[in-house]
Amino acid sequence: MEIKDLQKKMMSRALNLAREGRDMDNGGPFGAVITRGDEIIAESRNEVLCKGDCTQHAELRVIQRACRKLKTLSLEGCVLFTSCEPCMMCLGAAYWADLDYIYYAASAQDAKEYGFKYSDMFYNSDAEDRHKEFKMIQICRDEAVEIWDQVREKELNF
Numbered sequence: 319m320e321i322k323d324l325q326k327k328m329m330s331r332a333l334n335l336a337r338e339g340r341d342m343d344n345g346g347p348f349g350a351v352i353t354r355g356d357e358i359i360a361e362s363r364n365e366v367l368c369k370g371d372c373t374q375h376a377e378l379r380v381i382q383r384a385c386r387k388l389k390t391l392s393l394e395g396c397v398l399f400t401s402c403e404p405c406m407m408c409l410g411a412a413y414w415a416d417l418d419y420i421y422y423a424a425s426a427q428d429a430k431e432y433g434f435k436y437s438d439m440f441y442n443s444d445a446e447d448r449h450k451e452f453k454m455i456q457i458c459r460d461e462a463v464e465i466w467d468q469v470r471e472k473e474l475n476f
Contacts, residue, residue: 377408423462
């Protein structure tokens with residue numbers, strides 16, 4: 319599948335938010351944006367650590383912000399770009415938000431290999447069915463994994 323310039327641009331923004339979270343050492347290396355057409359409606363990065371709240375994933379935060387901005391519970395017509403395949407909690411929120419598509423960079427398997435937490439139920443579910451139901455498309459994986467490589471490298475240098 320050919321990646322369009324707009325998709326690359328929006329994923330680039332999500333990855334930049336992940337880099338900011340990595341560099342700030344207070345949220346985690348994850349970022350997400352919600353778009354409608356070529357407009358960014360909302361953006362966020364993970365703030366689990368700085369908020370002391372395990373639900374402060376980038377995807378949940380960006381869905382909340384987009385709903386507030388658009389004054390609606392439905393984000394139909396919008397697309398989520400996220401630096402990593404959403405966990406079950408974030409997929410549930412995306413389902414209720416009626417997003418048209420989800421573009422993700424790093425996979426859940428990548429996340430597992432870097433020590434990020436997903437449930438066994440997630441891994442035991444059929445990835446192909448999950449991706450089809452949620453209209454999930456992977457792009458820019460290498461760029462996302464590189465962000466985590468830098469986290470790992472930083473931890474090893476302490």
